[in-house]
Amino acid sequence: MRQAVTSNDIIEMVRDAGLRPTRQRLSLARLLFSGGDRHVTAEQLHSESLGQGFSVSLATVYNTLHQFTTAGLLRELVVDAGRSYFDTNISAHHHLYFEDSGILRDVAGDNVAIGELPALPEGAKISRIDIIIRVKDCAPAA
Amino acid sequence: MRQAVTSNDIIEMVRDAGLRPTRQRLSLARLLFSGGDRHVTAEQLHSESLGQGFSVSLATVYNTLHQFTTAGLLRELVVDAGRSYFDTNISAHHHLYFEDSGILRDVAGDNVAIGELPALPEGAKISRIDIIIRVKDCAPAA
DNA sequence: ATTGTTTTTAGAATCATTCTAAAATGGCTT
DNA sequence: AAGCCATTTTAGAATGATTCTAAAAACAAT
Known part of the structure; x- marks a missing residue:
């Protein structure tokens, strides 16, 4: 860290x-x-x-x-x-987004594995892969 | 389709x-x-x-x-x-985003596999998982 | 101190999106 | 076809996040 x-x-x-x-x-x-x-x-x-x-x-x-x-x-x-x-966390990781409250939480990068990727066009480079898990927090913020 | x-x-x-x-x-x-x-x-x-x-x-x-x-x-x-x-494509799939040109392209959902997910808080439901592969197209749009 | 560059700032400007209230339309019922 | 009421559309204003602008302030080096 x-x-x-x-x-x-x-x-x-x-x-x-x-x-x-x-x-x-x-x-x-x-x-x-x-x-x-x-x-x-x-x-x-x-x-x-x-x-x-x-x-x-x-x-x-x-x-x-x-x-x-x-x-x-x-x-x-x-x-x-x-x-x-x-995000002050710049290491490889992803996000959990609580749509109702607008809260964001980190998900460790190795909790999510990405399989095979599609072939990229000539000369293209992946700059980043963003994974956002959108969550509806069903329990009302009582 | x-x-x-x-x-x-x-x-x-x-x-x-x-x-x-x-x-x-x-x-x-x-x-x-x-x-x-x-x-x-x-x-x-x-x-x-x-x-x-x-x-x-x-x-x-x-x-x-x-x-x-x-x-x-x-x-x-x-x-x-x-x-x-x-997006008019509502089936399970993800996206390739060309940052320089702003172009979006679909990636078949089964091209990307997600491994284990983090435990969600009580009562929360995943509404969607967005995966965006950001690409820098190094070749200038000649 | 003086000078030249970098930073900060207040406020205006911009851009996508949403709101508002009024006019138009659509779908009944007769 | 005429009348009625709910739904839609609309132009234009309003909003909200962000960027721009040009001037003032801070900084670094002489």
Whole structure:
């Protein structure tokens, strides 16, 4: 597990991603990477940081999430039309999506085995395989 | 393959879905179901119908796509944040998504085997398993 | 300090989608 | 065919997530 707890870890992580360790990037990185694995939307992260008492603009949250994603620190996740989640767990794994509550949960990559794949066209490379197990939680959230 | 070619097939199909066979629903159904399998967005279907000379409002296209989806005639597909595709192939299968060109292609369901699944929480039911194989087509679309 | 580059920001702009309330249509019944 | 009521369609406004823009702030290097 790649988990950064100390301030130095965080600074290192951001710098290694080729990004200047600015106040806002560090604060966001701390929120993202110093707990367990998380699935967050931009809005969530934004209000979370406001709640913690440091203000970032929403635009910066979006910028940072994308920068972290292209740097390989995050993985973008498309489960719901019109809402992007970002996953701090970048190891091979899949997802359980509770449609009613909107909650996402990781499924260990080796819990799901993929058999033979179709032949790909010339020159194409698989960039990722997403498996989403959509679940209806029948029990009402009482 | 469930393919409706004659006008009567189309009318039947819409009526069986519990929907009135109105002019716009029939026209849209014809576009959707009388060729091979398709993956369309609302915008695509809308401009396609305008191109064919019959006008539908975009709102009606959205309404109809959703009605067909809940009736089980279509399957909604989330591959790209902020854009919904609708798939006329409702049999068990998965998808190849060409990230660069935005093209979607079906993968026969039995080409991909899923191994053991994680235990689900009490009362939860799997509604669907989506597998998306994301492909970078390295060859430029010359 | 000065300069030049990178980042952040507020607010406007965009895009897909949904909503709204009104007009049109469809399917009865007579 | 005429009238009636429920269903559909529609144009346009509203929404919500995301991106863009141009200006201000922060940063790094001289």
